[in-house]
Amino acid sequence: MGATTLGVIAGCSGQLPGSGDGGGREVTPRSTVTAEPDTSVNLTAASGTIRPAPETSTTNWMYEGQFPGPELRVQEGDVLSVELTNDLQAKTTIHWHGIPVANPMDGVPNVTQDPIDSGETFTYTFRAEPAGTYFYHSHVGLQLDRGLFGPLIVEERSPHVEYDREYVVIVDDYLPEEPELPSDGGMGGDGGMGGGGGMMGDVRPPYEGLLINGRLPADPPTFEVAEGERIRFRFVNAGSATVFGVRIAGHEMTVTHADGRPVEPIDVDSFVFGAGERYDAVIEATNPGTWAVQANALDGNEPPARAVVEYESASGGSPQSPSSASNRLQYGDLQAISSLDGVSGEPDRTFDLTLSRGRGQSYTWTIDGQAYPDADPLQIRPDEHVRIRMTNRSPVVHPMHLHGHFFQVGDAIKDTVIVPGHRGQVTIDFHADNPGRWLFHCHNLYHLDAGMARVVRYVE
Ligand SMILES: [Cu+2]
Structure with a gap:
């Protein structure tokens, strides 16, 4: 298996990661791909009706009238071109979560592009690499929680x-009404006026349930398998404010990829992931029957999202539920198969950032006391090894996502990482190999919309 060189577009040879001072490498802005696309797709964003269970319907915002949006599937290295038509009564964009695209294609309103007006179109073109499990979603306001997302699979x-x-397994929290931010800092409980002694909690939106592939537990999707097969599941947490714990009854999972990046296979019976994270896991179909895939909210009390793994030989009947998890995946278990270039040794630049609830009347979440967009950019230079150390001074988790780059966290390579509550600390390292202006933010959509973001800005 060849090592993946992330810097190919910038012309890096990357042969000797960590060799000396890293001098002599050139990091130039990744230009927008102009080659003829291998795959061209039209996506129209519009309002429509979804039925996540037989007697349940609501108005959602969707791509191509589908919820989740259509699966985009391409081969690694292919040029993908997506023409987005905005038929919403609001501005929108699409972000290609996890893929280090050229900066103008990243879909962040007012950072990498002007948001697309109602009735207008915009074409995103990029080279789909590296291979992995990704998703695409609107990056405007709370539109992700209205349904504007879909899977993006880049095949090895x-x-x-x-x-x-x-099978692609998208877990999500189901909001049957228009999302909105809490109107003030009160939020009930012990939120509110600053203070709170670090116990300022949070309130989740009024979710009516949890979904797998757009379906409530009353009408779960079925994944058919045949005895003796190896089944790869690509799990995507497309939830907006939910940390999920995932199990498959009757089967051990072998985790093979974290955020799309290959890892040394590790056997577990559950894993936890935050908004924006992905895991690929393989099961051996050696236990015939009908089994539940279950995704429960760690921070909510909705009944678990469910799907069904059904062997062709099974005679139906209700699926067996998983037993309680005993061997849960930890970040420390993850060992990336290829190393990330340019992040060995001591960093050239370090940011120490505190994640916390904002003080005052309004509902805000801050990084070092600043709420985006009224926040200073994190300035870096091309080719630097950048380290970000985060400390979470709130009681709730923050799944932090960096655009345009993968980062190293422990021995894993990821693009989104949970920073645990109650003074949890996480350190990430990345190589500044993709010049531009990139958002770094919490993927809890409500925290993002309430300010928990910074722009990482390259300066010469
Ligand atoms: Cu957060």
């Missing part, structure tokens, strides 16, 4: 894991 040309079939 030579997978490091063997499997016979695969």
Whole structure:
């Protein structure tokens, strides 16, 4: 299996990661791909009706009238072109979560592009690499929680894991009404006027349930398997404010990828992931029957989202639920198969950032006391090894996501990482190999919309 060189577009050879001072490498802005696309797709964003269970319907915002949006699937290295038509009564964009695209294609309103007006179109073109499990979503306001997302799969040309079939499993929190930010800092409980002694909590939106592939537990999707097969599941947390714990009854999962990046296979019976994270896991279909896939909210009390794994030989009946998890994946278990270039040794630049609730009347979340967009950019220079140390001074988790780059966290390579509550600390390292202006933010959509973001800005 060849090492993946993330810097190819910038012309890095990357042969000797960590060799000396890193001098001599050139980091130039990644230009927008102009090659003829291998795949061209039209996506129209518009309002429509979804039925996540037989007697349940609501008005959602969707791509192509589908919820989740249509699966985009391309081969690694292919040029993908997506023409987005905005038929919403609001401005919108699309962000290609996890893919280090050229900056103008990243879909962040007022940072990488002007948001697309109602009735207008915008074409995103980028090279789909590296291979992995990704998703695409609106990056305007709270539109992700109205349904504007879909899976984006970039297939390996030579997978490091063997499997016979695969399923994409998108877990999500179901909001049957228009999302809105809490109107003030009160939020009930012990939120409110600053103070709170670090116990300032949070309130989740009024979710009516939890979804797998757009379906409530009353009408779960079925994944058919045949005895003896190896099944690859690509799990995506597209929730806006939910940390999910995932289990599959009757089967151990072998985690093979974290945020799309291959890891040394690790056997677990559950994993936890925050908004924006992805895991690929393989099961061996050696236990015939009908089994539940279950995703429960760690920070909510809705009934778990469910899907069904059904063997062809099974005679139906209700699926068996998973037993309680005993062997849960930890970040420390993750060992990336290829290393990230340019992040060995001591960093060239370090940011120490505190994540916390804002003080005062309004509902804000801050990084070092500043609420985006009234926040200073984090300024870096091309080719630097940048370290960000985060300390979470709130009781709730923050899944922090960096655009345009992968980062190293422990021995894993990821693009989104949970910073635990109650003074949890996480350190990430990345190589400044993709010049531009990139958002770094909490992927809890409500925290993002309430200010928990910074722009990482390259300066010469
Ligand atoms: Cu957060």
